[in-house]
Amino acid sequence: MGADAWIEVGRLDDIPRRGARRVRGHDPDTPIAVFRTADDRVFALVDRCPHKAGPLSEGIVQGCAVACPLHGWVIDLESGEAEAPDEGSVTKIAARLDGGRILLSLASERSAAEAPKAACA
Amino acid sequence: MDGIFPRERLVVVGNGMAAMRTIEELLVRDPARYQITVIGAEPHPNYNRIMLSSVLAGEKSVDDIVINPYGWYDEHGVTLVGGAAVTAIDRGEKHVWLSGGETIPYDRLLLGTGSKPLAPPIPGLHLPGVRAFRDIADVAAMVEASQRHHRAVVIGGGLLGLEAAWGLKRRGMSVAVVHLMPTLMERQLDATAGELLQRDLDARGIAFFTNGQTEAVLGEERAEGVQLADGRQVDADLVVLAIGIRPNIDLARTAELDVNRGVLVGDDMRTSDPHIYAVGECIEHNGQVFGLVAPIWEQAKVCGARLAGDEAAVYVPPPVFTSLKITGVDVFSAGALAAADEGDEEITFHDARRGIYKKVVLRDDRIVGSVLYGHVADGPWYVRLMRDKADISAFRDQLIFGQAFAESAGAPAPKLDIAAMPGAEQVCDCNGVTKGRICEAIVAKQLTTLDAVRAHTKASASCGQCTAKVEAILAHMGGAVTHSDDPPLCKCTQHGHDFVRQAIREQGLKTIAAVREALAWKTADGCQKCRPALNYFLICAWPETYRDDAQSRFVNERVHANIQKDGTFSVVPRMWGGLTNARELRAIADVAEKFAIPTVKVTGGQRIDLLGVKKEQLPAVWADLNDAGLVSGHAYGKALRTVKTCVGSEWCRFGTQDSTGLGVKLEKMLWGSWTPHKVKLAVSGCPRNCAEATIKDIGVVCVDAGYDIVVGGNGGVEVRVTDHLVRVATEAEVLEYVGAFMQLYREEARYLERAAPYVTRKGIGHIRKHVVDDAGNRRALYERFLVSQRPVQSDPWAKRASGAEAHEYRPLAEVN
Secondary structure: OHHHHHHEEEEHHHOOOOEEEEEOOOOOOOOOEEOOOOOEEEEEEOOOOOOOOOOHHHHEOOOEEEEEEOOEEEEEEOOEEEEOOOEEEEEEEEEEEEOEEEEOOOOOOOOOOOOOOOOHH | OOOOEOOOOOOOOOOOOOHHHHHHHHHHHHOOOEEEEEEEOOOOEEEHHHHHHHHHHHHHHHHHHEEHHHHHHOOOOOEEOOOOEEEEEEEOOOOEEOOOOEEEEEEEEOOOOOEEEEOOOOOOOOOOOEEOOOOOOHHHHHHHHHOOOEEEEEEEOOOOHHHOOOHHOOOOOOEEEEEEEEEEOOOOHHHHHHHHHHHHHHOOOOOOOOOOOOEEOOOOOOOOOOEEEOEEEOOOOOEEEEEOOEEEEHHHHOOOOOOOOOEEEOOOOEEOOOOEEEOHHHHHOOOOOOOOHHHHHHHHHHHHHHHHOOOOOOOOOOOOOOOOOOOOEEEEEEEOOOOOOOEEEEEEEEEEOOOEEEEEEEOOEEEEEEEOOOOOOOEEEEEEHHHHHOOOOOHHHOOOOOHHHHHHHOOOOOOOOOOOOOOOOOOEEEOEEHHHHHHHHHHHHOEEEEOOOOOOOOOOOOOOOOOHHHHHHHHHHHHOEEEOOOOOOOOOOOHHHHHHHHHHOOOOOOOHHHHHHHHOOOOOOOOOHHHHHHHHHHHHHHHOOOOOOHOOOHHHHHHHHOOOOOOOEEOEOOOOOHOOOOHHHHHHHHHHHHHOOOEEEEEEOOEEEEEEEHHHHHHHHOOOOOOOOEEOOOOOOEEEEEEEEOOOHOOOOOOOOOOHHHHHHHHHOOOOOOOOOOEEEEEEEEOOOOHHHHHHOOOEEOOOOOOEEEEEEOOOOOEOOEEEEEEEEOHHHHHHHHHHHHHHHHHHHOOOOOHHHHHHOHHHHHHHHHHHHHHHHHHHHHHHHHHOOOOOOOOOHHHHHHHHHHHHHHOOEEOO
């Protein structure tokens, strides 16, 4: 995957710590939630809870997870998996920091498995 | 004041944690025995040095880590001489010399001179830009350097060095760590855990130079980097020394007290001069010196007891455990790191991908050590088993998977034999409380509940791990134990709402992070249950100073609108007392058309709900509504919602009073208030009760003779009719009683407890006692309510319509 696959969507400071913002892509039905954890790591997931499609970008970010605002499902930001006993997963988008810039890789074939492990500062 | 017999003079050299904890222990036992003077080198009140790394990381302020503010010294009659150095002790004359030349006489002297940072014997340490990491001045200098420079190198990959590195990283610097040994924190972690730690910190952008011996600090005018012995060179504008500490024994040595590495003390914490005691990092006891807090608290307790005249108090070092304060990195270590010989055994669990590693070291079926990485919740359990020398052979197979697993697998947890437990045995490790002290308090104060024992002794009041033991002691002592009816807030803590609220007030906890720290939260960030609760508790406790944490608010309260199942929002403007007019209705109609709002609905609370508004539209919708004088109705919050009214005496032929006007007055007083759960009111103009006041959180029913105030009703899932609180004669009294009840509910209810279950739980008698019977208390509650209203009565919509919190309402980016 070439370096040109990464798109800048904003700066780390644009998202509050323990917060999230939404990125709108070309498909209006699959917006992307970009999260910033307390320790300044960034993650991105498709902004739809696997339960009832709630906007995860509106949830409370805790550690490396987010609680969906609609019914409280907790989704792991790193894996996109729902915390037990709930079952389900969200498509993960590769995200990384370059200096203060947040970069996403929106190439559709880039799945969670290929994404670089350390989406960290 | 000192009476005929002058009190003995106790002079304390050092205003740090060890010495001041000793003084606290002494004051508990015998507050009047000494006239106490404390001499401190730093120009600050006593603060928690352990938390300096959190100050460096920007998670806490200096004020947050003060243990005893100046007021505490005054309150306890302790004289503090700050910013002063003791230069010598004249043991013959029994006085100390200050740097200014004055002398202070003592009958007994306590040395708490602490430690000095170790410095390697290398050139360049004098250069500007080289700092130790030891006190507030060091942290201030490091923070300042992080604002002007970009690159830092930390020498030392132990506990302190890694915390310093992480703090500087959080401050935006690029950070490298030089460590002499092959793996990090080698005194607390085995090689596997050390490597996991390095991998995690490396992923967070900290560079490591292990096996690195620093040969020189480079630079002419100021530090420019460090030179390693193997030829590697690390550029840096800031060099932080964190290779360790050594006891500060200068004063003791010149006074010719017996010293070795530290000031030598016996089990009674006395030095070689029986009038002089010493505690903390400056001492050496049985060949050991100290840098961690648990043994130092124990020393303080013994020394405080000795100073109070308890000749039986003896210091026995407790088991020591460590954890690292780096957000999101969980490390725990206690006792032996590895099997010492063939007789020892190790049980390990290692999941490299998830970064979890656990090791327990066994000797004769007993735990002698443990190293945990990534998942540390069971650390205190292992320490307890270790200290109790518990035989683990019965549940050895489950041991490594932790307490919950072992106990659910039916492992017979080692029997707790309270009768056989010696009185001197420490039950609560966090606060150093023995079985004996708990028993004394139970008898002396006739305690019957866990909460009462916690309040009086602090046992199980921090991490809560020893709760079962404290309960067992209580049962053993009294027979009849009333279990705590204060359920845990969430899975992040064992503490209940009431306990947490009390701790916030009594310990002066001012931030969510401070609460989690002081009460030993199990998670670094909390969760969606405890964060909003703590945010509310702090708003309620410190209405004038607390800074609301938006990220701990549920989305509705964060964005001031109500999220709907499709992710759109609803907007409900306030209609005071259910009154509206043509202008407002026109504005609502215009907004509905202009923004193509799909649904307009009249609510049960006599207002109008605009449903299906997109998030990006909210500020513009609010701006239009503001123009017509409409403000937020807080229909989205755990807050004052509506005051429903009937038309009352103004129009109704049965009306006895102006219920509409009174409803408006109540709503004007109450709006904007944050509450444990939503609060709805109603005012009915006569006992026909058309406003349905008797199923509201607070209701007023007008009668000829005045006003009946009723509380604790609910028309929801569990219908409850209000209880009658009081009948009053005037509107002014209605406002005062309602304000007072509101404040009592705000201060006493659990988070997300509506007024109905709150009144059921406490009983109407309790409410009457505070709000009706005691006029002074009622007025105090009412006053506190009014004070808490001052900062919140400004329209949140207006602020956001004019640009505040704009990031909430805009996407981060649009990409194609």
